[in-house]
Amino acid sequence: MRLHTHIVCCLLAVTFFNISTTLAAEEQSLSCESLTASGNSEYPPFLWRETSTSTELRGVNRLIIDELSRRINIPIELIHVGPWSRAQGEVKNGRVDLMAGAFFTNERADYMDYFTPVMLHTNSVVWQRKDKQFPFSKKEDLVGKWGVTVINNSFGQEFDQYAQHNLNILTVASLLQALRMLAADRVDYVLYEKNPAYAYATMLRLSDAIVPVLPYISSEGLYLTMSKKSPCNINSVKYKIAVALQEMKQEGFTEQAVLDGVQEWEARSRKGVALK
Structure with missing residues (x-):
């Protein structure tokens, strides 16, 4: 009887541990309520700013990020944080979660996870x-x-x-x-x-x-990446992103985003907005 009780207790402990682990993982997933993203803001028609003082990024990659946000049901704020070198630094240290467009290099792979398929080719x-x-x-x-x-x-x-x-x-x-x-x-x-x-x-x-x-x-290939130091760098979130990117590619959304983004930039250029 004592042995049986001990076995039951062990089984209950294991079960409780598994449930606790699952709940902990779910709670961690739920803690990712929003994401931040940045990129190269001198990169039209893929990313650009309306004015030199604006922090909002527009372009092809913005269209892709907005659709990705809708599909994974997590708000993504795409913002200008400084020059391209500064944007990379912000992702590297985890202050920005996502990079909306980066080539693959071994050095960058040390601090960012790369999603496939690629967003674009350039x-x-x-x-x-x-x-x-x-x-x-x-x-x-x-x-x-x-x-x-x-x-x-x-x-x-x-x-x-x-x-x-x-x-x-x-x-x-x-x-x-x-x-x-x-x-x-x-x-x-x-x-x-x-x-x-x-x-x-x-x-x-x-x-x-x-x-x-x-x-x-x-x-x-121009990839979407996630900082390895991002608090949202968890399997459940990354899985959602990967699936959404794959679906967007298969449905032709990415190709259409390129066409729409190019039209947006050309319309902006025709306004004759001066660069400083």
Whole structure:
């Protein structure tokens, strides 16, 4: 009888532990009542700000984030927190939960979890002055030249590693600064994604002075990521996000968001809003 009682007590203890663990997990899931997100705010038509003082981010990625929020039933606030380097730092330390668009690198994977499928694909190119173009067909053609890009920008693991050991690339805080340096003949080229750089070159009235050249230096997937230090980095939330992204891709929502986001940016550009 004493042995039987002991066994029953052990079974009850195990059962209670399992129930407690389940409840604890559910309570942890319920504690994620909202999410914050940020990204590269100089990235039209994917992300951009209406004015230089606005903290609201608009564009293709905003449309995707808003739909994701609706599908997982968790509010997501997408905001500008500073330059691209600052946004990465805020996600790294967990003060911002999500990054609305980032290329994959091993360094970033140390502090962010990547969701699949990718949100979008984007192409990065070499931008040159039209009146001082040099032959370019491969990354080795950049050796001996001086380039510039935005701080903490990535062009894929392979190109980044090559550039680190072989190329002279300055980094600046903003895309506007980089494009103006090229236009002023202070550098030989700018490295940046084609669509965002073209959008800003047009706004700065530099599209006749600087041009993108082929081939692309990289064609990378743009991922949604979550900070490993985010309090919402729990399996139940990440599962909801992954499922929603997959459904959005299958239903064609992402492709439509690209079309709608491009139209929104073009409409904004036609207003002639000056960049400062």
